[in-house]
Amino acid sequence: MSRRLPPLTAVRAFEAAARHLSFTRAADELHVTQAAISHQVKSLETWLGLPLFRRGSRALFLTEEGQSYLAVARDCLDRLAEGTGRLLMRDRAGRLTVSTFQSFAATWLVPRLGRFRAAHPDIDVWVAANDKIVDFNQEDVDCAIRYGAGGWPGVKAVRFMTESVFPVCSPKLLEGAHPLRAPQDLKHHTLLHDHMNEDWRMWLLAAGIDDVDPTRGPSFSHSSMVLQAAMNGQGVALGRSPLVRDAIAEGTLVQPFKFTLNAYHSYFFVCPEASAERPKIAAFRDWLFAEAERDGMRIKE
DNA sequence: CAATAATACTGATGCGTTGG
């Protein structure tokens, strides 16, 4: 992109002068002489080819163009100041912002975060749960955990955890008129879906079950809601091993039969190429990988 | 007179080119 930018010190001088409506006060603010401000403003006006101020006797007025240019200049300078401040604060401040999708945050990351806090009490982790891909250039996010196939451009992405997919349900469903004991029994139960609508179809296909309609049953926008519904005995959910691990250990969910499907995609740790070795980011990454290891789901490239 | 902007001028720094 080719930009046509005015001399930036001149813009800065103009903005201060316009705000104060005085070259002298602007000079005080910027710690230069009044003449320097006069110079700068003049040069900006010359560069633009139009007057920004009307000089009155002992008074300064903005022209109409100056008025609207002030709004633009002020906005740009504010944003530049803010962005610069953030950039400089980023490493000093002990805050680490991690973006990940809601289900993973709620069922896997947050329950384990206490251990990170214990190991790194100086780093405050901020979890930003949202399901859209983060743009590190636009948002104030240090790193992210994403699910997918990898190969994203312009970022460092390390595959660290895989998963398997299998049905889970409340232990209540193991009893009753149609106890869930084998995949064939699914036809007597309600299937619960998340937005990955293909999952049940794939699983049933892999399990060789053809008399269960993979499209029926309620659908939820997040896996954590699906799991909640399953815990309440509303039906059978397809569980992703990292997300249901804890619930199974606690006994709120059970895996009624052994057959599992290995997921096609994996979990990735993602951060900007340039900041991969920054201490707090590396610390979080190492901890994350160790947690996956602990769960026995760590994979290494 | 006091406050203000404009003008003239100056020294320092930055930047692109050039030649070894």
Next chain:
DNA sequence: CCAACGCATCAGTATTATTG
């Protein structure tokens, strides 16, 4: 690749002009 040169730009001071 690097040092040297020269020009352009920048930021400043001193001074002048204007005006209530």
